[in-house]
Amino acid sequence: MRDLLDSYKETRKSLKRMQGRLKESDDAIRVVRLSEARRKTGRARAVCNGDENKSERQIIGEMISDTELVIEWLETGRRPGNKRGIERRAAYQREKLMDPVRMQAFVYRGTAGSPANLTDWQRNQIEEALCVLSERERECYVLAHGQGFSHEYIADLLGISKGSVDSYLARAQEKITERLKNSLFLV
Numbered sequence: 001m002r003d004l005l006d007s008y009k010e011t012r013k014s015l016k017r018m019q020g021r022l023k024e025s026d027d028a029i030r031v032v033r034l035s036e037a038r039r040k041t042g043r044a045r046a047v048c049n050g051d052e053n054k055s056e057r058q059i060i061g062e063m064i065s066d067t068e069l070v071i072e073w074l075e076t077g078r079r080p081g082n083k084r085g086i087e088r089r090a091a092y093q094r095e096k097l098m099d100p101v102r103m104q105a106f107v108y109r110g111t112a113g114s115p116a117n118l119t120d121w122q123r124n125q126i127e128e129a130l131c132v133l134s135e136r137e138r139e140c141y142v143l144a145h146g147q148g149f150s151h152e153y154i155a156d157l158l159g160i161s162k163g164s165v166d167s168y169l170a171r172a173q174e175k176i177t178e179r180l181k182n183s184l185f186l187v
Helices: 002-041 051-076 100-108 120-130 135-146 151-158 162-182
Strands: none
Touching: 002 051, 100 120, 100 135, 120 135, 120 162, 135 151, 135 162, 151 162
């Protein structure tokens, strides 16, 4: 990783050197054209600014900005410009502890031979993970992750506030995380 970062920094240095040489050559071209214009007309007038070099300078400038973006990304470990890091994602972007399809199969208990059906072992694992939850936390967790209802709908269904549903789900998630870390049965 460090070698990759050093490689990008070296690339940025060489690109900046190229950009400096192009600027110097552009200045030299401008001086030559200005002296030619004075010689031909006897006075100084506006001369084109080396438009053929402008596109090269523009491309190199874009390359420099791209390498600086990659360098910042590698140094900070997060995409430049993002206000939140990976540890502070929105709820829908967070990693789920249980596979939603498994949780839904657990809730619906289908036996029609579908590949989504669970084995007894898988069903016991889910039961083991959910056994640490209070009755209300389990209701909220199953409704949210097993049946896919929104927090607002769960609140209406259970007659509690949406904030309560959020806190029950957060506590349930913490308990299940702790249970998964400490249980040999859930490995």
